[in-house]
Amino acid sequence: MRWLWIDRFVEFVSGKYAVSIKNVTTVEEALDHYLPHFPMFPPSLLIEGIAQTGGLLVSEQHGFRERVVLAKVAKALFRRPVVPGEQLRYEVHLKDQNPHGALVHATASINGQPAAEVELMFAHLDERFPDELFTAEELYQLLVLYRLFEVGRTVDGRPLPIPEIFEPFIEHRSQDSNKRSP
């Protein structure tokens, strides 16, 4: 199973906010085990989806070079169960950041109806934790899958530039597109 708890980004404004969506389906194993006989999306995984959205919002601020991890769930309020067939919309706002971490506020909604409110804190791993979380290529593939660079914008509305660490993979892509262009 892949630990990807959002389907894609729909909005992303650097340093400000990000919106992602997650479609909840009956094929997800997590729904079988959380509350037997009442398939619902586990609230902990809703937090994980918000953390993935917010973590990338924070990480983008550092050219995706910092290893950003969820450090603390400061607040989590769940307003209703989320069931198969529903689409969660996570809206995550970057509230504060410093060289050691960041704070985000987020809401989850379904068709405009509130489902949850969450406040998360992220920390940047320092040299005490030497392990790599992802390779640059893995991360780039994930961001492409999430369509981050399709929807991403800078704060003044320009397309989000693709950071330097992903350049080896972009060159490959632009060569392909050159072949297709006259």
Add this chain to the structure above:
Amino acid sequence: MAATSEEVFQKVRAALVDALGVDEEEVTPEATMVGDLGAESIDFLDIMFKLEQSFGINIPRSELFPDDILNNPNYVQDGKVTSTGISELKKRMPYLDLSSFEQHPVVQNFVSMLTVNDLCKFIESKLAEKSAGA
């Protein structure tokens, strides 16, 4: 107008209650943040964010946690802060009462000995800095 010590304490207490999930009554000036209130290292990041927001100040981590002194071989020997290191700490953080730390100046004890009152004094010094700069 400068915030009074009581106002600073009230806001610091609110931040600690919120960040650490402790009761208001537990947050006394003498309480140590790590030992008595159960703060872990990651909580300090949360506390800093809350205090920055609440007081409208910027708190560089190095000012509350002088890692550059505590990790400096010129000031630390065998895991203990030397007398030169203690002088440096006093210079950097004149509002801290280091008397108990001086008895057992083990580097790890530094964060453990910080009390709610120390945090309030730190905030007061930052607010004084801010009003002097304004």
